[in-house]
Every structure is written in C-alpha cells, then in structure tokens.
Amino acid sequence: MRRSKKSAHLCFKANPMHPNYSEILEQYPTFKNSELKNRTFLPSQIERAIKKLKPPFKVNLIGQSVENRNIYSITWGTGPLKIFAWSQMHGDEATGTMALFDLFGFLSIESDASNWLKNNLELHFIPMVNPDGAHYFTRRNAQQIDINRDFLQCLSPEAKILKEYFNKIKPAFGFNLHDQDTLWGIRESKLPATLSFLAPAYNKQLEKGLSRFTAMQVIADIHQKLASLLPGQIGLFDDEYEPRAFGDNFQAGGCATILIEAGGFPNDDEKQEIRKLYFYALLSGIFSICTKNYLNFNEADYLSIPLNTKPLFHLLIKDATMPMVKASIGLNYQEIIDPISRQISKLYSVEDIGDLSPWAAYREVQGKQLSVIGNIKFGNLANFDVLEEGQLLFGFRDGIIY
Ligand SMILES: [Zn+2]
Secondary structure (H helix, E strand, O other): OHHHHHHHHOOOOOOOOOOOHHHHHHHHHHHOOOOOOOOOOOHHHHHHHHHOOOOOOEEEEEEEOOOOOEEEEEEEOOOOEEEEEEEOOOOOOOHHHHHHHHHHHHHHOOOHHHHHHHHHEEEEEEOOOOHHHHHHOOOOOOOOOOHHHOOOOOOOHHHHHHHHHHHHHOOOEEEEEEEOOOOOEEOOOOEEOOEEEEOOOOOOOOOOOHHHHHHHHHHHHHHHHHOOOOOOOEEEOOOOOOOOOHHHHHHHOOOEEEEEEEOOOOOOOOOHHHHHHHHHHHHHHHHHHHHOHHHHOOHHHHHOOOEEEOOEEEEEEEEEEOOOOEEEEEEEEEEEEOOOOOOEEEEEEEEEEEOOOOOEEEEEEOOOOEEEEEEOOOOOEOEEEEEEOOEEEEEEEOOEEO
C-alpha cells in the first residue's frame, strides 16, 4: 500500500496542463478502486467507498431513493469553473460509477496535475443516482420509472434530487454517464462501440447553439486522445431530441453536456478494461475543459466519429447444417442476475437464421462440417447442440450454454 502510494506520488510531475497520459495509464493500478470488481456491486459498497473519501473531497447526503437508500453528492476543488458528472441513473449501468471512483483515486494523489485541477475547477459528482435500480440491477427505479425520461414531471424522487442539485450548482459542463447495449458497434470496423459519445440536442431542430457546440468540441478532443487506444471502437450516438431526458434539458439550460456510453469489449463482460478507458475519457475531458484545449476542435472533428450501428451478434454460428437448411445462426443473450449471489447468467435466443454475412460477433463459431441438432426456432431460447464432424462442441438448454 505504502509503496504504491509513494510511486504514484512521484508521477504526473510534468507540465500539469499537458499531462502524460501514458504515464497515468501505467499508474492506473495504483489508484483504481480495486474494491469495485464487477458491475453488480451494491449501493452499500458505494456508500462504503464514499465514506473512505478524505478531504479535500466533501461528501453530502442529498436525499433518499424510493426505498430509502441514500444518494450522495461529492465535491472536490476550489476553482471557479464548475463541472458536474453523474452516473447510474440506470441501475444496471455501472461502468461510469467505477470510472468515477477511479477518478477519485487519481484526484486523491498529491501531484502537480491534481493541484492544478484543484485550483481551477470545482468538480461535483453524484456517483449513483438510482441506488434502488443498482440494488435490483435494473434500468428503472423502484417505481418502474426510467429516471432519464422523468425530467419534466419528476415523478421519481431520484429525478427530483438530480434536477435540484443541478439547479443549485449551475455547472458550466456536465458529464452524463451511462452504459449502452453491447450489440452497438461500428459498421466499418464491425467491432463493438466500446465507448460512445453524444452532445445531446436541446431542441427538435437539432440546432447547434453554444452549449451543444462546446460539448461537441470537448468530445472531439476526448476522441483524439482515445482513438489510438480504441481503434475502430468509438461511436457517436443518435442525436434525436428527447424532451424528457436530463442531458437534453441540461444542454438547453446552457450547460455543455457530454453523454458517455460504455458498450462492450471482447472478453470483458464485467467491463474492467472498459472502466479504465472510461476513466481515461473522463480525465481527458476534464483536462480539455480546464486547459480550454477543446477550442482547437470543430463540428467536423465531432462528426468524423462514426455513427453507432448494430453490426454484431453475441454469438454467430457460421454455415451449420440444420435439419432443413445449411445456414448461419445469430444468437444474442439477455442478462439475468441471481439476487443472492449477484452472478449474471446469459440467456441465449435465436435472433436470425440465414445468410448472415454482413454481421460479426463477439464469438464466431466456424469449422469443418458444423451441424446443429435440436430445437432451432427463430425468436426462441436456444435449445440445441453444436457439433463439429459429429463431435459435440457445446450446446444450449433453455438458453443456457453448457
Ligand atoms: Zn442509461
């Protein structure tokens, strides 16, 4: 513990306005929050992590969820420029919360970079807006309401808390932290959209007034910093206006709002690699704002980020002989959480059968004389075995792989 703290202390000594990002990433294991190990952590674990934060972090209890779980705000820094980041409005979207706690670890290290940020920024965070959703690992809150469609009416206490906090601090910049469906990807690369961005629209005409334009510039700067780490895996989300969503309304209120969405990454179901890149995106966004480096970017840089599409299956079995046809089978899974063990199981369904050559997958199965035996029914849970030259490769029972 002591050793890692010391080595971390020695870092980030170069010009704080131009941080050495590769050095920061090398040091990442020394400041990441290693108590958050997977996406299914409980609100009580977040509460414990919040209580461990030391000054100059300030923690405030700002309200309670429907089921009386605590919601906290955290502030850091004494500078004039206010930035607000909030995560887990959707309870099963935990990557942004992990990245925030990694950021808190980075900010806790005494360094030229953190001192400079501290003197120039006032950072505000709500690291788990929807603790009931996190407890049940569901998108919605305990009233079954999607908090990110509740800005106008504030039917949920969580939406009210978020809105009131925003109105109280009036930040200049906002980071709205989410996870997206892992099936989003990039058509050109046929790779998952591991991180996606959006400068949300603030009206139906999708105008690009000052706050939105500024958000686009910050995203373009983050994209430039991230591109070499995630080639072909960064996407731009659809910019349809949603009048009930928080990002769209904060943007309309003059806060340059940046939406970040964590998608999928091969062999990273628990998003432990993605959270590091998410932290990196957040940190580079904060530096971009603090240095005003975003002013060097324009709308064309933002629009050069490829649009998210869905070119992926979770599993693609290629050219397999079935009872009636030789074709490919595309399967996707739904995640089901066990409320006691908090283990996630995957329930596979048959999404498509036929010529699936335009698609890629997280896992592709091909081989000599592939055959499939069992109940292969479009739209149903997978219930079949996959064989290569007559030998069993794997099979499904009621959607579960074995
Ligand atoms: Zn979300």
